[in-house]
Amino acid sequence: MKKAIITVVGKDSVGIIAKVCTYLAERKINILDISQTIVGGYFNMMMVVDVNAATASFDGIASELTEVGKGIGCIIRIQLEDIFDMMHRI
Amino acid sequence: MISRSEIMETNEMIEKENLDVRTITMGISLLDCIDSNLEVMCKKIHDKIARLAGKLVETGDEIGREYGIPVVNKRISVTPIGIIGAAACRTEDDFVRVAKELDAVAKEVGVNFLGGFSAVVAKGMTASDELLMRSIPKALAVTERVCSSVNVGSTRTGINMDAVRLMGETVKKTAELTKDNDSIGCAKLVVFCNAPDDNPFMAGAFHGITEADAVINVGVSGPGVVKKALEATRGKDFEVLCETIKKTAFKITRVGQLVAKRASEMLSVPFGIVDLSLAPTPAVGDSVAEILQEIGLEHPGAPGTTAALALLNDQVKKGGVMASSYVGGLSGAFIPVSEDQGMIDAVNAGCLTLEKLEAMTCVCSVGLDMIAIPGDTSAATVSGIIADEMAIGMVNQKTTAVRLIPVIGKTVGDQAEFGGLLGYAPIMPVNTFDCSAFVNRKGRIPAPIHSFKN
Numbered sequence: 053m054k055k056a057i058i059t060v061v062g063k064d065s066v067g068i069i070a071k072v073c074t075y076l077a078e079r080k081i082n083i084l085d086i087s088q089t090i091v092g093g094y095f096n097m098m099m100v101v102d103v104n105a106a107t108a109s110f111d112g113i114a115s116e117l118t119e120v121g122k123g124i125g126c127i128i129r130i131q132l133e134d135i136f137d138m139m140h141r142i
Numbered sequence: 143m144i145s146r147s148e149i150m151e152t153n154e155m156i157e158k159e160n161l162d163v164r165t166i167t168m169g170i171s172l173l174d175c176i177d178s179n180l181e182v183m184c185k186k187i188h189d190k191i192a193r194l195a196g197k198l199v200e201t202g203d204e205i206g207r208e209y210g211i212p213v214v215n216k217r218i219s220v221t222p223i224g225i226i227g228a229a230a231c232r233t234e235d236d237f238v239r240v241a242k243e244l245d246a247v248a249k250e251v252g253v254n255f256l257g258g259f260s261a262v263v264a265k266g267m268t269a270s271d272e273l274l275m276r277s278i279p280k281a282l283a284v285t286e287r288v289c290s291s292v293n294v295g296s297t298r299t300g301i302n303m304d305a306v307r308l309m310g311e312t313v314k315k316t317a318e319l320t321k322d323n324d325s326i327g328c329a330k331l332v333v334f335c336n337a338p339d340d341n342p343f344m345a346g347a348f349h350g351i352t353e354a355d356a357v358i359n360v361g362v363s364g365p366g367v368v369k370k371a372l373e374a375t376r377g378k379d380f381e382v383l384c385e386t387i388k389k390t391a392f393k394i395t396r397v398g399q400l401v402a403k404r405a406s407e408m409l410s411v412p413f414g415i416v417d418l419s420l421a422p423t424p425a426v427g428d429s430v431a432e433i434l435q436e437i438g439l440e441h442p443g444a445p446g447t448t449a450a451l452a453l454l455n456d457q458v459k460k461g462g463v464m465a466s467s468y469v470g471g472l473s474g475a476f477i478p479v480s481e482d483q484g485m486i487d488a489v490n491a492g493c494l495t496l497e498k499l500e501a502m503t504c505v506c507s508v509g510l511d512m513i514a515i516p517g518d519t520s521a522a523t524v525s526g527i528i529a530d531e532m533a534i535g536m537v538n539q540k541t542t543a544v545r546l547i548p549v550i551g552k553t554v555g556d557q558a559e560f561g562g563l564l565g566y567a568p569i570m571p572v573n574t575f576d577c578s579a580f581v582n583r584k585g586r587i588p589a590p591i592h593s594f595k596n
Contacts, residue, residue, distance in 0.1 A: 057149055087146055098146055111207055129153070131210035136144045138396040139152055 055084070055133040056103050056110075058117065062126030064095040072097075072128065075120050079113060080105045095126065100133070156211050159366035160428040161394065163401045164421050165215040166202045167342035168195050169349035169357040169414060172221040172258075180230040184243040187226070191218060191247045191256075194356050194411070199252040201408045205401055213401065217255045218248065219347035219359075224261035228270035234277035241281035241288050248287040255330075257289040257347035262337070265299040265586065267308075275308055279315035282327035289330045289345035293337040295532040297539045300589040301335065306532065307581050309333050310525025314548060317517065321550035324558040328547040329480075329512065333528050335535030335542045340415050341471040346508075346543055357414035358406045359471060362398030363421040364390075365430045368458075372436040383437065384457045391418065391461030399466040417471030418462030419507060420454075422482035424565035430454075430475050431484020442477075442485060442502075443494030451475065452505035472541060474507025480560060480567035481512055489568050496527075496570050504534050509543035514558040514567040517550035519574075524548065526577035529587075537590050 060072060069088065076083060085100040106113060114130050121128035155161040175186035199216045206213040220226075223240055231237050241259055248256040259281055261271040278290050292309055295301035313328055320327035332346035339350020342359035349357070371390045375382050398416040406413035422430045434442045437450045455474045463469050477499065479485045488494035496513065503509045509531050515524075528544045535542030549558040552569050559566045 057144070059149065059153065085143070098149055100143070111204065114207055129210055132208050133144065134400055135209040135211065135397060136149055136152055138400045139393045140144065140148045 054102070054104050056101050056130050057133050057136060058099040058101055058128065058130045060095065060097040060121070060126050060128050062095055062121070062124070064090055064093055065125065068095055068124050068126060069097065071120060071124050075116065076101065080107050081113070153210070155364065155367045159364070159370045160423075160425060161364040161367050161397070162212040162214050163206070163360060163398060164363040165217050165342050165361040166198070166213060166401065166405050167217040167219055167347055167359045167361065168198050168409070168411060169219045169340065169353055169359060170194055171349055171353060171355045172226045173351070176226055176229055178229045180236055180239060183227070183230045184240060187240070187243055188247045191220070192250060195251045195253065197409060201405060205404050205408070209401070211397060211401075215254055217253050217257070217342070217344060217347065218251070219342070219349045220244070220256065220258035221349050221351060222258060222260040222262050224268070224271040224274040225351065227274065228268060231270060231273060234273055234280065237274050237277035238281045238284065241277070241285050245285035245288050253287070255287050255289050255344040257291065257344050258349060259288050259290040260292060260348040262293045263302050263305045264293055264296040265302060267302070267305055272308070275305070275312055278312050278331060279319045279327065282316050282330050283319035289347065291332040291334055291337065291346045291348055293334040294528070295335040295536050297336055297536050298589055301529065301532045301536055301587040303529065303581070303586050304584060306529050307525050309528055310521040310581065313524050313546060314521045317548045317550050321517075324552070324560060325517070325547050325549045326560055326564070329545065329560055329564050331545065333532075333544045335532040336540060338471055338541055342417050343419065343421065343472055345545065353414070354412060356411045358402055358409065358411050359414040359417065360398045360402035360405065361417040361419055361421065361471065362394050363419065364394040365420045365422050365433055366427045367394055368420065369427070369429070369432045369436050372433065380453075384453065387454060387457035388461035391458045392465045394418070395462035395465035413468070415468045415470030416466040418458060418466065418469055418473045419471070420458060420475045422476060422478065423563055424481055424483055426483060429482045429484040430477060431482050431488060435484065441488035441491055441493035443488050443498045447498065448501050448505055451477070451502050455506050472507045476508055476511065477502055477506050478512035479570070480514065480558070480565040481563065486566070486568060489570060496572060500530060500534070503531060503542055504538060508541060509535070511543065511545050512547070512564065512567065513545070514547045514549050514569045515572045516553040516569055517548050518553065519548045519572050520578070522576070522578035522581045523572060523574065525581040527572070529581065533587070
């Protein structure tokens with residue numbers, strides 16, 4: 053399974069999770085785990101997703117997520133999980 | 143499962159502390175391009191590099207996007223041209239022709255530097271090696287992306303003083319031919335002792351003859367990450383300090399290992415090594431000097447600098463070695479002057495001198511790097527400085543290098559501007575007492591004895 057981490061950071065507003073999840077559903081990206089919190093009024097979400105069945109290339113997903121982020125005033129990044137695994141696990 | 147704090151830590155390193163993959167360098171052997179006809183050889187060189195490295199830049203950028211980490215440079219190193227051109231090149235201009243071909247193919251595939259316009263002459267020079275060395279000034283003046291290096295000594299062979307003398311003259315001529323741009327040609331020219339065959343960093347990269355047909359070497363960097371981690375250790379003892387550097391070096395190097403393996407897989411070229419160097423850039427927060435300051439020095443150059451640098455260099459290696467399956471290249475801390483804002487500040491404050499830098503090179507990964515000196519420095523003096531640095535490498539069984547820039551038309555108090563990654567540098571004073579009678583002796587310095595270590 054090819055897993056990726058999505059991070060969403062920005063000013064809190066109604067419907068951030070809905071917008072991001074709708075996009076992921078459209079692209080057939082399965083959400084494996086979500087954690088979300090508000091720090092000082094700032095929305096902070098991390099998702100673990102499975103991109104194996106995605107209907108767009110990884111590059112395409114990354115740029116589309118950036119666009120989704122612009123619409124809701126958030127910075128959205130997607131990175132393959134390996135970079136975190138490599139750095140923090142022996 | 144990866145935790146939120148781990149994800150945040152990684153992304154902060156990338157976004158705020160300038161963690162990046164400094165270079166993916168593809169080493170390419172040109173041994174099968176040798177031909178006695180110059181034009182045929184140039185065509186073979188062009189075709190082989192274009193075939194193997196055609197997708198290098200695209201692949202590097204794609205990996206960067208997948209992991210969300212900048213892959214700053216994509217580069218190529220080739221077999222020393224002094225060997226490749228031996229059958230075809232009869233004149234200095236023939237070698238310049240090869241340099242132009244390398245420059246053209248570097249532009250074609252989109253890499254910003256190509257290293258290997260080099261000669262390996264630690265013990266003696268072939269006629270071809272000498273021709274190449276004499277062609278370096280013109281080759282560097284008429285090309286943009288070609289980098290040159292000459293290995294003039296090693297622990298096993300001693301120092302080839304004929305080559306050292308010739309390189310003093312070559313550095314001066316290169317400076318003259320590029321004087322309109324603050325002698326920038328010299329920024330692309332490195333003189334080595336014990337040069338590694340698998341170094342991915344420019345300007346000294348070449349693909350040694352011990353290497354396979356093609357290989358992927360990766361250089362990571364992240365002085366900003368180490369500096370930030372050390373902020374939490376102020377006032378703590380050496381154990382805490384060293385453990386922190388080791389852990390941070392481990393994390394940085396793991397990213398290099400990941401990127402190197404991925405690049406190797408995508409390009410179908412074997413993985414060579416990760417070079418776990420702390421390589422600064424002129425950007426604020428991307429400085430080895432700032433790490434030394436964080437360790438406790440007002441500026442690099444203050445008493446204690448050599449000890450602090452020795453500690454840093456050793457801990458970086460200890461942390462990094464476990465993080466990668468193959469470590470190589472120059473691995474350690476780089477101390478270039480013009481490419482590190484903290485070093486420039488130390489020179490301007492009067493704290494850092496050429497002599498202290500020389501002492502620092504005994505314990506760091508490379509040598510006298512990107513140092514601007516007065517344009518009227520004699521070739522003999524440049525050779526003398528090279529000889530000193532080579533001796534340090536030879537006796538201490540380590541790589542040392544010299545990349546000096548005698549800036550024509552400028553002197554102490556002036557500043558040389560190189561632009562981009564190469565930065566700018568204050569002109570540093572040089573000891574001008576004469577060494578020409580020493581440098582003008584013919585022959586070589588014998589290899590040192592490896593016992594009676596005192």
